[in-house]
Amino acid sequence: MAEGVCVITEFRDGAFRRVSFEIASEGRRLADELGGPLLAIALGDGVTEVAPDLGGYGVEKVYVVDDPLLKDYRAETYVPIAAEMLESIEPKVVLSAGSVDGKDLSARLAARLEAGLATDCTELKIEGGALAAKRPMYAGKALAWCSWSEGAWPQMATCRPNVMDCLPPDTAKKAEIEKTNVALPGSNLTLVVKTEKEVGGKLDLTEAETIVSGGRGMKGPENFAMLEELATLLGGTVGASRSAVDSGWRPHADQVGQTGKVVTPTLYIAVGISGAIQHLAGMSSSKYIVAVNKDPEAPIFSKTDYGVVDDLFRFLPVFIEEVKTLKSTC
């Protein structure tokens, strides 16, 4: 009988991505409620070395396949291995990352296993011995609770990065490792032609703790230097409204909103953004929201914790100095 929880980790460039620890922490909590083990699947090139560390987040056993062919995520290699592992370990609940690759992997797995998959979940709980998942719809304009049909196996969910609480790791605890060698398909694979790192190691918006976004009020691309400076001071990254992206001031990957990234940072600072419904949909779940806008009637102010009605070109330089002073004293 299926029991326990299995998390599918995401390993890249020699390390687990943070979301793996978030889902492991969440998985631990669910496994305790369900009363079964917490297991993990770790696939990658060189993943064996770090796999035991998952124990720090409560994982009991990790099923590892370590192979150079698994350096990059590819459905043709990852999906058959993960599907086979899930069929043999039979967990009741499967959690994976709501990341670019995690979404591909989990949707393919769900189709292969004939499973139900709740994507981008923001809250999970156990109800009557089964998983229940909360997920935003309409870019967060509505929230739905989902449940799995009687007998549906496994109950699969992906978690949005940055949402689930990550336990502080207990570095003394190590997970048991079970290494498997599998014959990987070697031909006709999707070809990873090249991978170019973002310059300056820019954090992805979906994973940033602090986002400073600019809109049409920024007047031009050159003025985003102020936002870059502020974001760097705060250890965050820069986002943008669609108007700023449409104007060619910012790259498309910076767009926040219903047709851009849906973000959940701890702090979101909107500068020169009016707060159109499509923009609000993408950032309303941020923990704290600040807006700087010269128009006191701008709709963004209905969502802010702290509103600053001022000309951004006057306010930002002064605010940046204040933050610098604070940072130098503490």
Add this chain to the structure above:
Amino acid sequence: MDVIVLLKQVPDTETKIKIDADGKSIDTSDIKWIVNPYDEYAVEAALRLQESDGAMVTILSMGPERAVEAIRTALAMGADKGVLVDDPATEGSDALGKAKVLAAALRSMDFDLVFCGHRAVDDDENQVGIMVAELTGIPHLGMAVSIEVADGKARIERPLEGAKVTLEATMPALVTFGGAHAVWNPRYASLPGIMKAKKKPLEQKTLADLGVSPDEVGAQAAKMQVTSMGLPKERQAGRVLEGDTDEKAKELTRLLHEEAKVI
């Protein structure tokens, strides 16, 4: 070359969502419907291949009768023909159910490429296209922000957290389109386009036409369902800071540091 675009009709992004009396879905009584924006990018990408390579572009949608309008919009943009799978038995399908219907429809058609949106901005599931690739047994190139097709291969660029990746797969392949409006700048339907669209072939199909048993789809086959739906807690409009610029800057810094403890 045959390109099939999977296209979904969704509520206008301007829509203020209201929950239906059933407590499990949204009230659709006065909604304006549009083509899912990401599917519009997929249509644009397909039409560029129509121009450069003479690709035949077919729009495939599953939905109620009103979805004809969304197909017509894509035909007016320049797509060649449309297929709507409209069957009441599909109602209540989960992502897998929808993917099974679309995959069955694809089996009855010729294609080299299947284009999808990376997500539909209604349920935001981000899985139907990927599942169709799995059920069809073809590669999936996800979240494309560019595409090139040559020598039986499709090559895309996609963002990956903190990086940009170039992927290539042999055709037939399924591509989901990401990026933003600014990347694809989908064309508008011109007036002559709208006139021509009225005469373009638009076929309607049922599950029986596709050889899909009604037991495989719909609410009773769904592995997962929505049990309740609500609106997010309204954020309370917080404080608007008082004073001159210096005072506001000082106060904001203090609040973020001492009250919110986020800097």
